[in-house]
Amino acid sequence: MYHNPVMLNESVEALEIIADGVYVDATFGGGGHSKEILKKISKNGKLIAIDQDEEALKNAFVSEKLKLIHGNFRYLKNYIEYLNIGKVNGILADLGVSSHHFDTEARGFSYRFSGNLDMRMNQKAEKDAISIINTYTETDLCNIFWKFGELQGARKLAKSIIENRENSKIETVDELVNIVNAIYPEHRRNKTLSQVFQSLRIQVNDELKALEEFLMASIDVLADGGILVVISYHSLEDRMVKRIMKSGNLQGVVEKDMYGTPLTPFKVISRKVVVPKEEEIRENSRAKAAKLRIAQRIRNGN
Numbered sequence: 190m191y192h193n194p195v196m197l198n199e200s201v202e203a204l205e206i207i208a209d210g211v212y213v214d215a216t217f218g219g220g221g222h223s224k225e226i227l228k229k230i231s232k233n234g235k236l237i238a239i240d241q242d243e244e245a246l247k248n249a250f251v252s253e254k255l256k257l258i259h260g261n262f263r264y265l266k267n268y269i270e271y272l273n274i275g276k277v278n279g280i281l282a283d284l285g286v287s288s289h290h291f292d293t294e295a296r297g298f299s300y301r302f303s304g305n306l307d308m309r310m311n312q313k314a315e316k317d318a319i320s321i322i323n324t325y326t327e328t329d330l331c332n333i334f335w336k337f338g339e340l341q342g343a344r345k346l347a348k349s350i351i352e353n354r355e356n357s358k359i360e361t362v363d364e365l366v367n368i369v370n371a372i373y374p375e376h377r378r379n380k381t382l383s384q385v386f387q388s389l390r391i392q393v394n395d396e397l398k399a400l401e402e403f404l405m406a407s408i409d410v411l412a413d414g415g416i417l418v419v420i421s422y423h424s425l426e427d428r429m430v431k432r433i434m435k436s437g438n439l440q441g442v443v444e445k446d447m448y449g450t451p452l453t454p455f456k457v458i459s460r461k462v463v464v465p466k467e468e469e470i471r472e473n474s475r476a477k478a479a480k481l482r483i484a485q486r487i488r489n490g491n
């Protein structure tokens with residue numbers, strides 16, 4: 190299976206779909222969420238789906254209501270303008286990588302396999318993990334492991350990578366795993382490897398900057414009353430989603446006008462973050478880290 194969609198019902202119900210409305214699935218993947226949205230819109234409705242991975246586009250299904258775009262969701266506003274759609278009634282983003290990415294050796298996302306250190310979601314992108322590991326300075330590598338993986342001992346790992354690459358280029362998952370395993374005690378290895386691979390993946394795909402641009406674009410693209418639903422899988426993503434939904438800015442600080450009225454582009458619908466039911470977590474290990482947030486576009490603010 191390409192990907193088992195996470196919190197399918199919760200996320201699609203949160204969109205409060207209007208049959209003739211226009212919706213965006215910003216992360217098409219295996220198309221699980223898209224399929225569910227399509228069931229709820231009429232022939233007058235439309236679904237724009239986006240994925241930056243060409244392999245995901247092979248999951249496309251024939252539907253006159255579906256327009257599938259190969260691209261990065263950070264350009265959401267451009268796509269909507271190009272398609273001459275006006276505003277949309279709802280946007281769903283189910284962030285990060287798909288199970289297909291993790292389960293395909295050649296993509297290099299998982300430390301369980303021994304492929305090349307690729308980690309690009311968009312296989313046409315110039316920068317892969319090999320180029321980062323072999324060209325970034327010790328300080329830059331250390332910052333990536335610390336900022337994007339909260340890795341204890343990030344400096345030591347960065348130093349060891351620099352020493353190892355002086356002997357020969359580091360190209361495969363196995364080579365990186367061996368470097369990590371030589372530094373960290375056995376009981377910390379799995380957690381450490383997850384942190385190292387997550388941080389590299391975030392850097393390769395510029396995930397946080399793309400998410401910020403996407404969230405800001407959603408403010409312009411959503412119609413009044415339109416709904417934004419985001420499922421995230423790690424705290425860096427969730428913090429950004431929470432702050433922008435609360436305030437319309439990265440700092441999460443609500444600005445007010447001269448009368449003290451808050452200038453927020455969204456009303457937060459999910460006061461508390463929504464997490465998957467235990468049953469889903471039992472059946473789908475990927476669901477364990479999932480956090481869903483919902484916000485509604487309102488007229489005041491920008």
Ligand SMILES: C[S@@+](CC[C@H](N)C(=O)[O-])C[C@H]1O[C@@H](n2cnc3c(N)ncnc32)[C@H](O)[C@@H]1O
Pocket residue numbers: 192193194195215216217218219220221222223239240241242245260261262263283284285286287288310399400
């Ligand atoms: C978790 S999967 C989505 C799964 C999907 N909801 C389903 O039901 O199958 C995330 C997908 O989003 C894509 N993706 C991640 N970041 C992206 C971005 N910035 N722009 C476009 N696609 C992105 C990935 O390639 C991946 O296919």
